[in-house]
Amino acid sequence: MSYKLFLSALATLSLGTLLFVPAASAAAGSGAAKQAAGKPAAVAPGKEFKGNVSWYGVPFHGRKTASGEIFNMNKLTAAHLKLPFKTRVMVEDPKTGKTVIVKVNDRGPYACKRVMDLSKQAATNLGTISRGVAYVECTVVDDDDN
Numbered sequence: 001m002s003y004k005l006f007l008s009a010l011a012t013l014s015l016g017t018l019l020f021v022p023a024a025s026a027a028a029g030s031g032a033a034k035q036a037a038g039k040p041a042a043v044a045p046g047k048e049f050k051g052n053v054s055w056y057g058v059p060f061h062g063r064k065t066a067s068g069e070i071f072n073m074n075k076l077t078a079a080h081l082k083l084p085f086k087t088r089v090m091v092e093d094p095k096t097g098k099t100v101i102v103k104v105n106d107r108g109p110y111a112c113k114r115v116m117d118l119s120k121q122a123a124t125n126l127g128t129i130s131r132g133v134a135y136v137e138c139t140v141v142d143d144d145d146n
Contacts, residue, residue, distance in 0.1 A: 040084040047140040049115055053078075053091065054133045056108075057120030065106035073120040076100060079108035080116050083140070090139045091118065093126050100125045101141060 057073035065071045067085040078089065083104045092099045102122045109117040115138065120129065128134035 040082055043083055043087055043140050045140050045142045048138065050137040051115035051135065052112070052133050053116045053118055053123075053128070053136050054109060054112075054114055055118045055120055055123035055129060067105040069105045071106065071119075075119060076102045076122045076125070077105045077119045078102040078116045078122060079106035080104045081107060081109075088141050089116070090141050091116070091122070091126060092137045092139075093128055093134055094137055095134070096127050098125070098127045 056079070060071045061073045063071050065077075065079075069077075071077070078091075080087070080089075083089070085105055087104045088101055089104065090099055090101050100118075100122050102116075102118060106117070109115075112133075114133070115136075118126065118128075123129040126134070126136070128136075
């Protein structure tokens with residue numbers, strides 16, 4: 001491999017890593033405006049989806065989310081690209097059978113085709129925090145306080 005090709009590959013890898021770090025709230029400033037302009041339609045309870053999730057915490061703790069809420073890594077929340085804010089989702093790790101119910105209050109993830117980013121507390125409760133990325137099965141649930 002040539003030196004130039006190696007540097008190009010390294011730059012791409014570094015850029016991908018840099019893009020992942022702020023993924024969870026990359027749209028925090030503009031997401032609320034996008035939400036108001038084209039509010040996503042409500043999603044009926046029972047809708048299912050599956051895929052990989054990751055989690056986010058310290059760098060975003062105390063910052064405004066795309067919904068306008070302040071992100072608290074100790075609450076059971078999540079970032080999703082399209083689900084309406086306040087949608088509640090039951091997330092299950094089929095490997096362990098553990099579940100957690102999270103509320104969507106942010107936009108993301110923007111990396112690696114993940115389906116959601118969980119708050120640190122949600123990942124802890126689910127038992128996926130040490131893995132970083134985990135395959136999960138998700139179901140939209142009723143929201144009594146929406």
